[in-house]
Amino acid sequence: MKFSPLVDELIQSLKYLPGVGPKSAQRMAFQLLERDRKAGQSLASALSSAMSDVGHCQACRTFTEETLCPICASHKRGNSEVICVVETPADVLAIEAGGHFSGRYFVLLGHLSPLDGVGPEELGLSLLEAHLASGEVSELILATNPTVEGDATAHFIADMAKGHQVSVSRIAHGVPVGGELEYVDSTTLALSFNGRLPL
């Protein structure tokens, strides 16, 4: 025995959301129906507008419904000579929360993954190369994730940048500040030894 069609469809659709299984989808549906129909309607219209109107920033590829995202549109940051390359818009947010980077970003929306059909074109690397070729970029900071794919992507981009007058660096990976050495995995520890700096 199932619920009525509209309720069933709502539960099924909520399962499209990452991390939402059948039980959570039910809970979400009943909570919205029982207590918060206005919130449900707001979510419906936010989803609908975002799905149809949000595209990519023409400069950095992050999601935006404008031609340029807020960072690229800002005079000071959008013209910065320093570009930080990240995998996702969430990485931008994490770095912005730190407040120590004042350049602009390039958002790959993924990493090289040939088996999944993700190559340089899918990551917008020709757009990135156009930025490098413009002569308006002096430094490229590669902040892809410290994973096999993130490393491969960083090396690919570093190679690509060699033909241009740009200094290329990769953010350091090591023991997180406040973290305890004994709980850090061995790969991270190895990276932190390799990246040691003179005191």
Add this chain to the structure above:
Amino acid sequence: MKFSPLVDELIQSLKYLPGVGPKSAQRMAFQLLERDRKAGQSLASALSSAMSDVGHCQACRTFTEETLCPICASHKRGNSEVICVVETPADVLAIEAGGHFSGRYFVLLGHLSPLDGVGPEELGLSLLEAHLASGEVSELILATNPTVEGDATAHFIADMAKGHQVSVSRIAHGVPVGGELEYVDSTTLALSFNGRLPL
């Protein structure tokens, strides 16, 4: 620095969903934008239809966009002399999954909770009493959760039923005390039906 307005609004709206914090909301938004806009649109329209069209079954109060839910609309079950009273539609689903109950339901959509303003009227108890007064009900099985509020609600309904020719029972505490009905396995649920005791 935030995302652009539509993206921000989508992330904010996803946080209305129970159990979804800021990080999950971001993940959900980016995954839909990146990989599954069609799913996002389906969710939007399912939400919108459900929020505006789903009401309550006129017999059992569960959620449905029809006058009667599928169970109440079925000739055999909708006319059963046995009514099982549960707190939520998810409880109906859990009992149905067990497959051992063939009567109809009454869904309270909550439990008595005077501090939250939930009294007999909010639980539709006058509708339940009308069922009892109709003379078409011979047995009432109280399957509210084995919590303080669920017990209080069961006792309140048992008192209410005293004026009518109805045998009243409470499902046995095979259901773990403090637990929630919808998470109990079907065998335990079956035992708790068999072991029901008169109140």
